[in-house]
Amino acid sequence: MQTNNKSSFSSLKTFLCDPFRMFGVVSVLLLLLLTVAPAKDYFSQWRSYQRQYLNLIRNRSNAVTLLRHFQGGIQQIWIPQLGVIDRCQTCHVGVTESSLSDVKEQPFRAHPPIPHKLTEFGCVVCHRGQGAATTVSEAHHSKMAGEEPILPMRYIEASCGQCHHEPLEGTPKLNRGRLLLARYGCVNCHAINLPDGSTIQATDNPPPLTHIADKTTREWIYAWLKDPTSYSASSTMPNFLFSDADASDISAFLIANSTSQPGDSMAYPATASGSASDSSAGAVLYGESFCASCHATQNAAGNLVGGDLGPELTNVGTKVKPGWLMAWLKDPHTYDPTTKMPQYRWTEQQLQTLTAYVASKTDPDFVANVHLQPATQAQIAHGKKLVIEYGCASCHEITGIPKPDNFAPDLSRVGSKPLVQLIFLPGMEQSLPAYLAEKIRRPRAFGPSLHMPKYSFTSSQIEDLTTALLSFTNRSFTLPPNLQIPAVQDTNYRPAGHAGQLMANINCLSCHRINGNGGTMAPDLSWEGSSVQKPWLDAFLKNPNTLRPTLIRRMPKFNLTDSERTVLTNYIMTVYQTPAFERDEMPLSGYSPDLVEKGRQLFYSKYACQSCHMVNPNQDKGYIGPTLTTVGARLNAAWIFHYLKDPQAMRPETIEPNQHMSDEDARALTAFLMAQKTISGQGAK
Amino acid sequence: MIFAMLLSAAVSGCDHKKALPPSLTAKATGAALVVVSGDKQLGSPGSQLPQPLILQVNDDQGNAITGAKVQLTGPPGVDFTPQQILTDDNGQATFKVVLAGIDGRYELTASSQDAHGKPLTVMIPEYAAGYQQEVGYEINEKYCSRCHNPDSTSEQVSNYDNLAVKPHRFSDGTIYNNLSETDLTTIISHGGVAMNRSALMPPYGWTLNKAEIQGVIAYIRLVSDPPYVAPGVVYQKP
Numbered sequence: 001m002q003t004n005n006k007s008s009f010s011s012l013k014t015f016l017c018d019p020f021r022m023f024g025v026v027s028v029l030l031l032l033l034l035t036v037a038p039a040k041d042y043f044s045q046w047r048s049y050q051r052q053y054l055n056l057i058r059n060r061s062n063a064v065t066l067l068r069h070f071q072g073g074i075q076q077i078w079i080p081q082l083g084v085i086d087r088c089q090t091c092h093v094g095v096t097e098s099s100l101s102d103v104k105e106q107p108f109r110a111h112p113p114i115p116h117k118l119t120e121f122g123c124v125v126c127h128r129g130q131g132a133a134t135t136v137s138e139a140h141h142s143k144m145a146g147e148e149p150i151l152p153m154r155y156i157e158a159s160c161g162q163c164h165h166e167p168l169e170g171t172p173k174l175n176r177g178r179l180l181l182a183r184y185g186c187v188n189c190h191a192i193n194l195p196d197g198s199t200i201q202a203t204d205n206p207p208p209l210t211h212i213a214d215k216t217t218r219e220w221i222y223a224w225l226k227d228p229t230s231y232s233a234s235s236t237m238p239n240f241l242f243s244d245a246d247a248s249d250i251s252a253f254l255i256a257n258s259t260s261q262p263g264d265s266m267a268y269p270a271t272a273s274g275s276a277s278d279s280s281a282g283a284v285l286y287g288e289s290f291c292a293s294c295h296a297t298q299n300a301a302g303n304l305v306g307g308d309l310g311p312e313l314t315n316v317g318t319k320v321k322p323g324w325l326m327a328w329l330k331d332p333h334t335y336d337p338t339t340k341m342p343q344y345r346w347t348e349q350q351l352q353t354l355t356a357y358v359a360s361k362t363d364p365d366f367v368a369n370v371h372l373q374p375a376t377q378a379q380i381a382h383g384k385k386l387v388i389e390y391g392c393a394s395c396h397e398i399t400g401i402p403k404p405d406n407f408a409p410d411l412s413r414v415g416s417k418p419l420v421q422l423i424f425l426p427g428m429e430q431s432l433p434a435y436l437a438e439k440i441r442r443p444r445a446f447g448p449s450l451h452m453p454k455y456s457f458t459s460s461q462i463e464d465l466t467t468a469l470l471s472f473t474n475r476s477f478t479l480p481p482n483l484q485i486p487a488v489q490d491t492n493y494r495p496a497g498h499a500g501q502l503m504a505n506i507n508c509l510s511c512h513r514i515n516g517n518g519g520t521m522a523p524d525l526s527w528e529g530s531s532v533q534k535p536w537l538d539a540f541l542k543n544p545n546t547l548r549p550t551l552i553r554r555m556p557k558f559n560l561t562d563s564e565r566t567v568l569t570n571y572i573m574t575v576y577q578t579p580a581f582e583r584d585e586m587p588l589s590g591y592s593p594d595l596v597e598k599g600r601q602l603f604y605s606k607y608a609c610q611s612c613h614m615v616n617p618n619q620d621k622g623y624i625g626p627t628l629t630t631v632g633a634r635l636n637a638a639w640i641f642h643y644l645k646d647p648q649a650m651r652p653e654t655i656e657p658n659q660h661m662s663d664e665d666a667r668a669l670t671a672f673l674m675a676q677k678t679i680s681g682q683g684a685k
Numbered sequence: 686m687i688f689a690m691l692l693s694a695a696v697s698g699c700d701h702k703k704a705l706p707p708s709l710t711a712k713a714t715g716a717a718l719v720v721v722s723g724d725k726q727l728g729s730p731g732s733q734l735p736q737p738l739i740l741q742v743n744d745d746q747g748n749a750i751t752g753a754k755v756q757l758t759g760p761p762g763v764d765f766t767p768q769q770i771l772t773d774d775n776g777q778a779t780f781k782v783v784l785a786g787i788d789g790r791y792e793l794t795a796s797s798q799d800a801h802g803k804p805l806t807v808m809i810p811e812y813a814a815g816y817q818q819e820v821g822y823e824i825n826e827k828y829c830s831r832c833h834n835p836d837s838t839s840e841q842v843s844n845y846d847n848l849a850v851k852p853h854r855f856s857d858g859t860i861y862n863n864l865s866e867t868d869l870t871t872i873i874s875h876g877g878v879a880m881n882r883s884a885l886m887p888p889y890g891w892t893l894n895k896a897e898i899q900g901v902i903a904y905i906r907l908v909s910d911p912p913y914v915a916p917g918v919v920y921q922k923p
Contacts, residue, residue, distance in 0.1 A: 102915065104760070104787065112788050112815035113903070115896060153731030153786035169897070170820040173729065460735065608884035611832070611848055621847035624831050648892065655828050658891035 045135050046074070046090045053093040053108055062099055069097065074134060077122045081480055084122035086131035088139065092123075125475065126159035127151055143419055143430070151470065154463060155433050158415060161471025163479060165194055165487040177468025179203075180461060184236050188395045189408035195477045196486040204236045208336060208397035213258035214265050215324045215335070219370040221251040224319075229456050231319070231366055232312040234296060234304055238453035241444060246386055252375030253383025257399055264335040268322040268355060282357020285350060290556040293521070294341075294510075297361065309340060309510060309521065317362035326355040333505070340510040340519075345559035390451050408452070416474040436466045491516035499571030506558045514576070522555065524651065527578040531639045531650075533588065538569045580649070586637035591671035599672025602665055609669075612656075615676055625656060632677040641670045709769050711798065712752030715742035718797045718805040721777060725856070727822060727908065730813045731786040738780045738809065740795050742772050749776025759793040762786060788815030790912055812907050817896075821904025824897050825855065828889065850883035858909040869902050 050072055057066040075089040092107040094100040096118055100110040111118065124131040129150035133139035140150045151159065157174040167175040178200065181187055185204035192200045212221070225247040228235040242250065286292075291313075296306035298314040306312075320328075327334065329351055332341040346354065384401075391407040392398060414436070422435045425445055438445070440462050443452035457465065476484075493515040495503045503509070509518035512525045528537075542565060544555040560568065577583060603609045612624040615631075631640075639650070644666040647656040661669075723738035742753035755778035756769035762785025770778045784791055793809040814822055825833075833852045835845040845851065853860045861869075868880065874890030877883045889898065906913045 104789075106787070109787065113817045113899070115816075154729065156730070169823045170816040170900075172819065172823070173732075459733070463732065606878075606884060608887070611885040611887070612844065622844060623842070623847065624844050657828075657887040657889050659888060660891045 049091040049107060050093060056103070056105070056108055057094070057100075060099070066094075066097060066099070077119060077131075079120070079122055082121065082125060083478070084125060084131060086122040086124055087134055088123040088127075088129075088131060089118075090134055091136070125162075125479075126156065128159075145420055146418065148416070149431065152431075152433060155467050155470050158467045158470035161468065162473055162476035163483045164485050165196060165198065166485060167487075173464045173467045174471060176461075177464035177466070180457075180465050181468055184238070184455060185395055186411075186465075189391055190411045191406060192472060193410070193412040194472075194484075194486075195479075195481070196484040198486055198489060202395075204395070205338075205340065206237070206395040209254055209258070209392075210397055210399050211258055211261040211264055211335060213255045214260055215321065215328075216319050217321070217367075218251045218255045218372060218375075219367045220319050221254055222247050222372060223367050223370050225250060231315055231363070233298075234308065234312045238455045240390055240451075240453045242386075248372055249375075249379045249383035250386050250392075251372070251383070252379045253381075253387060254398075256375065256380045257384070259399060261335060263331075264327050265321065265323040266327045266330070268326050269352065279357055279360060282353045282360075285346075285354050286357055288557065289344060289354075290554045293554055293556065307521070309519070313358065313361055315361060315363035315366060317359040318364065318366050320359070322355055322359045325359055326351055329354055329358075340507055342506040342510070342556070342558060344506075344556070345561070411469060412472055413474050413477070415470040415472045433466055433470060436469050437462050440465055488516075490518075493517040495571070495575075497571075499567050499575075502560075502564055502568055506560075511555075524653075525572065525576055527576055527650070529573040529576040530578045530581070530583045531636060532634060533636060534569060534573050536634045537572060538565060541565050541568060578650070581638050581642050583636055583638060586641055586670065588637055589632070589674060589677075591674060595668050595671040596675045597672075599668035599670070599675075602669050603672055606665070607659055607661075607669070615673075617679065628673060628676055629679045630676060632674040635673070637670050637674050640673050641666050644669055709754050709771055711754035712771060713750050714798055714800045715750035715753045715772075715776075715805070716745040716799055717743045717747075718755065718795060718807050719743065720795075720807055720809060723780075723782075724809045725811065725908070725910070727812050727814055728782075728784050729819070730784060730788050730815065732813075733781055733783045734811060738782050738793075738811075740778045740780075740807070741776050742778070742797055742805075743776065751776055753797055755795055755797050757782075757793055757795050760785065760791055763791060763793065782811065784811060784813045788813045788818065788907075790907065810910060810912070814904070814907060817900050817903040818907045820897060820900030821902065821907075824893060824901050825904055828893075829855070829901070832885075848885050850877075850885050852886065855905045856908045856910050858911040858913060861905050861909055862911070862913050866902060869905065870898060873898050873901060 054067075054070065057063050057070070060066060070093065073090075074087055075093075077084060077086045077089065089095055094103065094108045095111045097110050098113075100108060101112065103109045122131065123129075127150050128148045130139050130142050130147055133142070142149060155173075157171040160168055160171050161174045161178075164171075167178075181192070181200055182203040185202045185206060187200045188202050188204070188206070194200070224231055224237075225240070225242055226244075227239055228237040229239070292306035294307040294309035295311065295313045296304040296308060297312065299305050304312065316325075324335075328341075329344070329346065331343045332339045333343065387393070387398065388401060388404075391404055393401040393403050394407045415432075417432060417435075419430065419432065422430075422432065423446065424430050424435065425438065428434055428438055439452070440455070440457060441459075443454055444450055494500060494517070495508075495514065508514070508525070511519045511522040513520060514525045516526075532540075540555075541558075541560060544557055603615065609615075610620040610622050612622040613626070613628045614620040614622055615628045617627075617629055643650045643656075644659070644661055645663070647654045647658055719741050721739040721741050723734065723736045726734045726736055728734040738757075740755050742750045742755060744750055749772070751772055751774055753772045753776070754769060755772060757765045757780055759765070759782075764783040766781040766783075770780070772778050778795075782793070789812070791811045791813065793811060794806055795809060796804055796806040799805055812818075831841060831844045832848060833845075833855055835843050835854070837843040855861065864872075872880045872882070872886065873893075874888060876888030877886030879888070893901075906915075
């Protein structure tokens with residue numbers, strides 16, 4: 001072998017020694033070398049895509065137009081103020097050709113319609129990736145330091161959230177994710193500062209623990225700490241995966257640290273509970289008071305029924321002491337001045353009945369196996385240490401323990417966290433979205449000493465949360481500030497004076513919004529005084545029967561005294577007025593029968609209002625909108641008129657369509673509606 | 686010798702190339718394959734559908750068959766967990782479906798075999814909503830579905846029964862595919878009367894903006910069954 005090799009080598013040597021031959025060989029080599037660059041170019045991925053594209057459009061009916069639009073070579077969008085140099089269109093040739101929206105093969109499909117132009121934002125602002133690259137692997141999958149791979153489609157709504165901090169119609173995942181961040185109190189520990197200067201505010205209302213021993217037992221606290229969801233599936237408190245000993249020590253500390261609050265417990269007669277008649281009376285009172293508007297309970301099928309403004313009550317009797325419960329029902333503000341729960345004015349008898357009923361909702365299994373030894377000083381001290389270490393005071397008020405600052409990492413830019421800073425679990429996908437999702441799903445898998453608790457989110461909730469987190473990017477801070485669209489922040493409006501105190505006491509703002517502050521469960525009351533007639537309002541507060549028979553959530557009866565009602569009615573009628581019109585600019589009655597008749601015809605034929613509203617219960621059936629059988633005794637004429645002209649101007653959220661009515665039609669319809677003072681078919685009074 | 690080793694390594698390397706999941710063997714066969722639930726769902730591109738897809742294998746009497754093999758196939762990019770499965774004690778096969786990253790209609794195929802080896806198949810449409818269709822879906826939920834969708838839930842009672850003239854479900858392709866873009870825009874913006882139809886269909890042109898109306902139309906086109914084919918994009922296969 002070796003000899004053979006040697007001889008061929010020497011013959012090569014003699015061959016090359018001839019200068020002419022040498023020259024020939026060298027020039028051939030040079031020529032080959034020179035062709036490398038153009039050949040590389042010719043065979044490049046993007047050229048091949050452009051050739052495929054030309055093939056694809058050749059057979060389409062608008063081939064000529066498409067061909068005219070086609071420009072070969074590298075294509076680039078350059079937007080200096082956004083830092084965008086995107087060459088994506090080099091391969092995504094048809095991305096602006098709306099006629100290619102049926103094409104399924106990438107990279108040729110038209111971009112689906114969105115409210116922004118490609119030339120205004122380019123591609124990477126939303127899709128991430130390396131815009132300047134001209135190969136698929138570099139553009140889509142680069143993991144080099146400082147470079148981001150493209151964002152998987154399932155999280156694409158995150159990109160809208162870089163500028164849009166308000167909920168958008170087309171981004172349900174992002175909207176839900178942001179709500180979850182607030183609802184589950186993530187932001188109690190993790191600060192999230194948005195580029196517009198606002199922050200995300202928690203909405204979970206964790207209760208103060210200052211007087212917890214009045215409310216519940218150490219055994220309940222222990223079992224709750226061990227697994228909040230086994231007490232109530234809808235709990236927003238996460239599981240800190242405490243050991244038995246740690247849970248026992250924390251419960252010992254919380255009980256020992258609790259001080260008694262005068263008035264937050266009352267003598268509850270032992271005889272009050274138990275009797276069957278009482279329990280049915282309790283159920284009736286619970287129903288009449290519309291507790292379910294805010295509190296859910298599990299029904300026999302295991303489904304939660306009721307609102308989520310207050311805690312779930314399925315097993316509440318296992319948690320609270322009856323004496324505390326009765327005091328709470330009497331006036332919840334004594335125990336928690338910031339509670340959203342209204343003070344109902346129940347009689348002593350009603351309080352007992354309701355306490356017995358609510359206390360009977362128990363799950364004895366929950367604490368059955370909890371047997372705790374009396375707490376030692378060492379346990380209490382260790383419990384306190386744990387409470388500090390796990391940041392309990394980030395959410396709960398605890399005597400002697402201040403709320404820690406920056407307890408957990410700031411997440412304001414977590415959506416741009418570089419891959420090199422992430423530690424992945426063995427076998428998991430090495431990407432930021434996968435990391436975030438896994439951190440939420442199994443926080444302690446990333447290290448046993450971590451303090452991040454475990455929530456029991458569904459996989460779609462985790463996707464929503466990950467989407468929201470991915471919207472907090474570096475880019476959102478570097479984009480021009482005029483692009484930022486802030487979310488509407490609640491004002492700090494509070495009604496003033498005696499009426500204001502009363503409204504705080506029955507917590508109107510828990511459900512109603514007034515002047516930009518308050519809940520959204522019930523109608524906005526900012527202009528209620530322009531909308532309704534005073535006698536109706538007074539009667540409604542006395543006995544609120546719902547206007548919409550199909551609603552589950554209803555206005556409860558607070559049992560206000562006559563004088564309280566007068567204060568409230570006067571305040572609402574005078575203060576809550578729209579600047580858009582004069583309340584009394586149209587009369588409440590006295591419209592000519594002709595006008596009323598004209599209105600009737602418009603109602604039933606031209607505008608077909610009966611498809612959603614009922615005027616004559618014997619004949620009309622619509623019930624999407626409120627019943628109008630006695631609307632002439634409820635609403636102000638001027639309100640009806642202006643509402644008909646532009647419903648959204650009076651109530652921005654209403655689904656009543658704007659019918660673009662003439663003044664003449666609106667006036668006739670107002671006359672017809674104002675004539676509905678008593679229920680038709682039952683005879684006028 | 687080295688050569689032989691290399692060769693065998695290369696050959697065995699080829700063997701490893703793509704390990705298909707081991708094929709399941711059916712323990713039973715049925716006479717019909719039906720969808721129980723989870724078809725025609727609205728999802729978003731690249732995401733798992735909100736509900737699982739459940740199919741059932743029945744015998745010719747309509748009784749559920751346990752142990753029949755059901756497998757799913759679909760367009761590229763669509764992911765199923767599992768890809769094939771034997772029906773459970775209730776004769777049902779449950780799949781998680783993740784749609785590909787492109788919005789639009791997806792046609793999945795579920796298949797099984799009868800006792801004679803004849804294939805039983807059902808086509809299952811699923812929809813991935815892009816931004817515009819998602820806007821349309823939200824508009825539909827807020828404004829339209831109470832009249833156009835006859836099904837009631839405890840949170841939202843349908844108004845369909847109360848209407849003297851009946852509207853149609855937006856998925857009814859036999860109606861909507863015959864309405865052009867212009868027709869739809871007209872009736873949605875100016876109400877039923879604009880097209881000589883009932884005034885029970887209200888006008889939305891002063892309530893919704895142009896993008897929202899286009900969104901509803903895009904949504905109607907997406908969920909249409911039979912599928913909507915836009916005019917003018919006909920093209921022959923090369």
